Amino acid sequence: MEEHYQHLYEALTQVDGYIYPNEIDLHWGLMIVLYPYITGLVAGAFILASLERVFNIKALKPTYGLALLTALAFLFVATLPLVSHLQHPFRSYEIFMTPNPTSAMAIFGFVYLWYLMVVLLLEIWFDYRRDFVIWSKTSTGFKKIFYKLITLGINETDEKSAKLDDKLGYFVTVLGIPSAFLLHGYVGFIFGSIKANPWWSTVLMPVIFLFSAMVSGIALVMLVYMVVSWVRKVKIDMLCLDTIAKYLFYILIIDFTLESLDQIHRLYEAEESFDIIKVLVGGKLNITLIYMQVIFGTIIPLSIIGFFQIYKPSEKIRKIAYFFIGIIVLIGIFFMRWNVVIGGQLFSKSLSGFTSFKAVYSGMEGYLMSAVWLILPLLILTFLLWLMPPWKKVSTHE
Amino acid sequence: MGTERIKKNRRTFFKTSAALISGTLLYSLMKPFEGLAQTKEEDIQEDKTNFPLWGMGVDLESCIGCGKCAEACKIENNVPIEPFYFRTWVEQYTVKNNGEVKIESPNGGIGGLKQSVPDEEIFKSFMVPKLCNHCTKAPCVQACPVGATFISPDGVVLVDETYCIGCSYCIQACPYGARYMNPVTKVADKCTFCYHRISKGLQPACVEVCPTDARIFGNLKDKKSDLVKFLQNNPTQVLKPHLNTHSRVFYNGLSSEVK
Amino acid sequence: MPKIIFRLLLSFIVFVTVFVLIQQYLTPNSFGKYGHYRADAIDDNKMRTSYYKGEESCVTCHQDVYDLKSEDVHDRVRCESCHFPKIAGSVDCEVMPPKVEGTLEFCAQCHAINLGRLKKGVPQLDFKEHKGDQNCIECHNVHAPWELKE
Numbered sequence: 001m002e003e004h005y006q007h008l009y010e011a012l013t014q015v016d017g018y019i020y021p022n023e024i025d026l027h028w029g030l031m032i033v034l035y036p037y038i039t040g041l042v043a044g045a046f047i048l049a050s051l052e053r054v055f056n057i058k059a060l061k062p063t064y065g066l067a068l069l070t071a072l073a074f075l076f077v078a079t080l081p082l083v084s085h086l087q088h089p090f091r092s093y094e095i096f097m098t099p100n101p102t103s104a105m106a107i108f109g110f111v112y113l114w115y116l117m118v119v120l121l122l123e124i125w126f127d128y129r130r131d132f133v134i135w136s137k138t139s140t141g142f143k144k145i146f147y148k149l150i151t152l153g154i155n156e157t158d159e160k161s162a163k164l165d166d167k168l169g170y171f172v173t174v175l176g177i178p179s180a181f182l183l184h185g186y187v188g189f190i191f192g193s194i195k196a197n198p199w200w201s202t203v204l205m206p207v208i209f210l211f212s213a214m215v216s217g218i219a220l221v222m223l224v225y226m227v228v229s230w231v232r233k234v235k236i237d238m239l240c241l242d243t244i245a246k247y248l249f250y251i252l253i254i255d256f257t258l259e260s261l262d263q264i265h266r267l268y269e270a271e272e273s274f275d276i277i278k279v280l281v282g283g284k285l286n287i288t289l290i291y292m293q294v295i296f297g298t299i300i301p302l303s304i305i306g307f308f309q310i311y312k313p314s315e316k317i318r319k320i321a322y323f324f325i326g327i328i329v330l331i332g333i334f335f336m337r338w339n340v341v342i343g344g345q346l347f348s349k350s351l352s353g354f355t356s357f358k359a360v361y362s363g364m365e366g367y368l369m370s371a372v373w374l375i376l377p378l379l380i381l382t383f384l385l386w387l388m389p390p391w392k393k394v395s396t397h398e
Numbered sequence: 399m400g401t402e403r404i405k406k407n408r409r410t411f412f413k414t415s416a417a418l419i420s421g422t423l424l425y426s427l428m429k430p431f432e433g434l435a436q437t438k439e440e441d442i443q444e445d446k447t448n449f450p451l452w453g454m455g456v457d458l459e460s461c462i463g464c465g466k467c468a469e470a471c472k473i474e475n476n477v478p479i480e481p482f483y484f485r486t487w488v489e490q491y492t493v494k495n496n497g498e499v500k501i502e503s504p505n506g507g508i509g510g511l512k513q514s515v516p517d518e519e520i521f522k523s524f525m526v527p528k529l530c531n532h533c534t535k536a537p538c539v540q541a542c543p544v545g546a547t548f549i550s551p552d553g554v555v556l557v558d559e560t561y562c563i564g565c566s567y568c569i570q571a572c573p574y575g576a577r578y579m580n581p582v583t584k585v586a587d588k589c590t591f592c593y594h595r596i597s598k599g600l601q602p603a604c605v606e607v608c609p610t611d612a613r614i615f616g617n618l619k620d621k622k623s624d625l626v627k628f629l630q631n632n633p634t635q636v637l638k639p640h641l642n643t644h645s646r647v648f649y650n651g652l653s654s655e656v657k
Numbered sequence: 658m659p660k661i662i663f664r665l666l667l668s669f670i671v672f673v674t675v676f677v678l679i680q681q682y683l684t685p686n687s688f689g690k691y692g693h694y695r696a697d698a699i700d701d702n703k704m705r706t707s708y709y710k711g712e713e714s715c716v717t718c719h720q721d722v723y724d725l726k727s728e729d730v731h732d733r734v735r736c737e738s739c740h741f742p743k744i745a746g747s748v749d750c751e752v753m754p755p756k757v758e759g760t761l762e763f764c765a766q767c768h769a770i771n772l773g774r775l776k777k778g779v780p781q782l783d784f785k786e787h788k789g790d791q792n793c794i795e796c797h798n799v800h801a802p803w804e805l806k807e
Contacts, residue, residue, distance in 0.1 A: 001581060004581065005480055005482075008480070008482050012481065012482075017501075018489075018500075018501035018502060018503070018657075019575075020487075020503075020528070020574070020575025021481065021482070021484045021487050021503055021506050021575075022482070022483065022484055022569075022575050022576070022577065022578040023575050024482050025482065025579075027566035027569050027570065027579060028566060028570065085565075086563050086564050086565055087562075087563070087564020087565075087566075087579065087584035087585065088562065088563045088564045088584060088585070089563075091544075091561070091562075091563045092563055093683065094544040094546075094561065094563060095543050095544055095563070096676075096680070097544075097679075097680050097683045097684050098544055098545050098684055098688060098693070099543065099544070100542055100543055100544060100545045100693055101693070102539075102540045102541075102693075103540065103541050103542055103543040103567070104541075105541070105543035105565065105567050106543040106544070108543070118669075122665075152664065153664075154660060154661050154664070161661075164659060164661065165661075168661070168662070190567075194537070194541070194570055194571050195537060195573065195641050196537060196570070196571055196572060196573035196641070197570065345570075348575070349572075349573055349574070349575050350501065350575070350657035351657060352499075352501055352657055353501075459777065460777055460778075461777070462767060462771075462773075462774045462777050462779050463771065463773055463774065464766045464767040465766060466738055466766065466767075470709065470737070470738075473708060473709075473741065473742070473743055474707070474708050474709055475705075490773055491773075492772075492773070509762075509766060510765060510766035510767065510769060511771065511773065512769065512771065513770075513771045513772055513773065517772060520772050522772075523771070523772045523773035524773050525773050525774075545688070545692075545693040545694045545695070546694070547694075548691075548692055548693065548694035548698070549692070550691075550699050550702075551691055551699075556698065556699065556702050557698075557702075558694060558695050558698035558701070559698075559701065560695075560698070560701070561685075561694075561695055561698065590702060593702045593703060593705075594702065594703050594704065594705035594706075594707055595707055595709070597703045598707070600707070600709075600711055601711070603708075603709045606709050606711060606735060606737060606738075607709070607735065607737055607738040608738070609733065609734040609735075609738050609767055609779075610733070610777060610778065610779060611733060
């Protein structure tokens with residue numbers, strides 16, 4: 001407690017202008033920056049998979065299974081930063097028991113459950129079912145037990161059942177697209193519906209969150225595909241990689257357009273909150289917004305991939321470029337979440353002053369904890385890829 | 399023949415379990431509506447007319463910024479002494495001759511507000527007490543994911559301390575900065591109009607100690623109350639009316655500089 | 658219906674049933690009575706301890722002081738504005754009398770000069786100009802300030 005007060009007394013000396021006395025402490029920190037980031041990765045990876053399954057972009061086939069497993073690995077971790085942020089995590093079951101119908105946050109439990117069970121797990125199950133049956137016959141030990149259990153006793157491997165799996169999987173994917181929109185759109189709505197905070201309160205918020213989620217998910221799958229291929233020492237399908245980069249380009253353009261629209265609208269209308277927001281963007285958010293999010297995370301990737309659409313350099317250069325772009329896009333989108341969550345709390349609702357955010361390394365809201373939540377899904381993904389390798393699949397959908 | 403018997407048994411098994419499950423499902427779905435169906439409607443209608451509707455008036459022409467209200471509130475409601483948690487506080491506005499507005503609230507005004515700008519530079523100065531506005535359309539109540547903050551039947555926005563999960567969404571949703579996270583109980587906290595006092599016929603602590611009667615508490619439904627007379631005799635305003643929160647804290651003498 | 662769909666549908670229905678049952682069990686009893694909240698919380702909020710007792714309670718023993726105060730300009734300042742009800746954790750004024758330190762700083766809370774206090778009916782002074790560092794109570798009777806001691 002003493003340490004906490006010490007930190008607050010320091011923050012008091014850093015106040016610029018006037019803030020309401022209760023606003024000295026930022027209530028939503030790194031954990032709340034991470035949660036939209038992780039669910040965004042899930043939604044984005046899923047959309048990439050659905051591009052192949054529903055929209056029949058065949059070039060993306062090598063990444064279909066990979067994208068689904070990436071989405072699953074990150075979805076397992078998604079709740080954790082949220083629950084660890086609560087002051088009373090053991091009461092979190094209340095969100096399932098008495099969800100408030102007027103609260104956007106209350107949707108969380110149900111949308112998460114629905115997406116995890118009915119969309120992702122089912123789709124993966126339908127896609128892998130036949131392989132599980134076949135693999136259960138040829139493997140030993142843990143894998144054998146797992147495969148036998150997961151088939152749920154449905155052991156048909158004939159053409160008819162394969163066709164049924166296919167149809168059902170397709171149906172689930174189609175259902176999954178609006179579900180993915182809901183999974184991440186509601187997060188945007190959580191911010192967008194707060195009329196008290198002018199930095200958050202915009203109609204475009206759910207849409208911006210959704211498109212930036214798609215950007216981050218696609219970049220993630222691109223990176224994962226490159227890394228996994230390198231680890232397995234297999235040749236990367238350049239057509240696939242180029243197609244992923246192309247879709248990243250298109251969606252990044254839409255994302256950039258939406259965010260620019262939001263800012264231009266603010267600039268033009270210049271209503272009451274504009275004066276403080278102008279100082280916010282030029283001051284405390286200068287590096288994280290202008291440099292990290294816009295220039296580094298959006299303009300540079302757009303320029304490079306855009307250039308590639310006109311002139312395609314050699315495969316080697318493209319691979320290096322895509323790897324670099326994947327990383328900077330992921331960083332840029334992380335900072336987009338940072339700018340929304342932290343930025344929205346840095347200025348006072350009196351529109352007359354700023355408080356400060358002190359980054360900590362240890363503790364539940366620290367950098368170390370964030371690193372854990374980001375590395376854990378990668379470990380889970382490695383485990384999933386060992387358990388259900390997409391490249392060893394015997395049957396793939398039409 | 400044996401398989402037919404097996405099939406029949408399996409069929410009966412599925413039928414009975416389907417019946418049992420759907421029966422339980424239906425029953426459990428009915429249960430919440432059961433409570434609704436009976437007398438709830440009549441009870442509420444009857445009670446609602448008997449409940450008062452609490453509100454507060456703040457006379458900015460009387461407030462001297464002594465800070466006694468903020469201090470008394472902390473004592474009465476066990477709010478941590480540290481200058482980071484306030485259920486109510488007083489702001490000092492100093493409009494300078496060059497048009498600049500300086501707003502300050504050191505320790506919420508406890509100890510008395512002192513002027514930091516030299517007299518020659520001051521165009522005008524005034525004090526504004528702030529507190530939870532107990533909005534009839536409270537954005538905090540709308541935002542709470544579990545129903546831990548609510549509007550009581552007599553119009554007071556309260557927090558259920560045993561139910562709050564500490565997500566801070568209500569704190570983000572409040573446009574007036576009236577809420578804070580209590581470091582001891584680890585739940586959201588705020589002014590309750592001293593609900594434990596007003597339910598016994600006493601005044602809230604801040605009203606009790608105000609030496610200039612700048613705070614007027616009362617029942618908006620009582621035409622004879624001081625509060626209703628205050629509203630009738632003065633041009634009153636609420637804070638941030640454009641947000642349509644239907645705040646029930648009314649200010650007399652609210653100048654346009656007030657944030 | 659193919660076995661696969663039947664089994665999945667069945668598990669879904671079972672899951673929803675179990676969920677609803679758990680929900681019934683875990684939701685607090687008074688929840689939903691007046692609205693989407695635990696109605697017992699209203700009583701919880703009413704049950705808190707009160708420290709400020711109100712002027713009538715002081716008057717039962719200190720009628721004389723009250724009468725003195727009523728004749729002078731501090732008449733509308735209630736007792737507990739200055740006399741804190743809780744001293745060293747005790748609210749019993751017989752055990753811990755709520756004595757006030759009549760220091761300059763204490764009176765300055767209301768009476769120190771501040772342009773924001775102009776024309777509000779409360780006399781303001783520059784304390785240094787007035788009587789230097791002398792405490793107010795050396796000349797003024799606190800409950801009847803215009804009854805000067807000299």
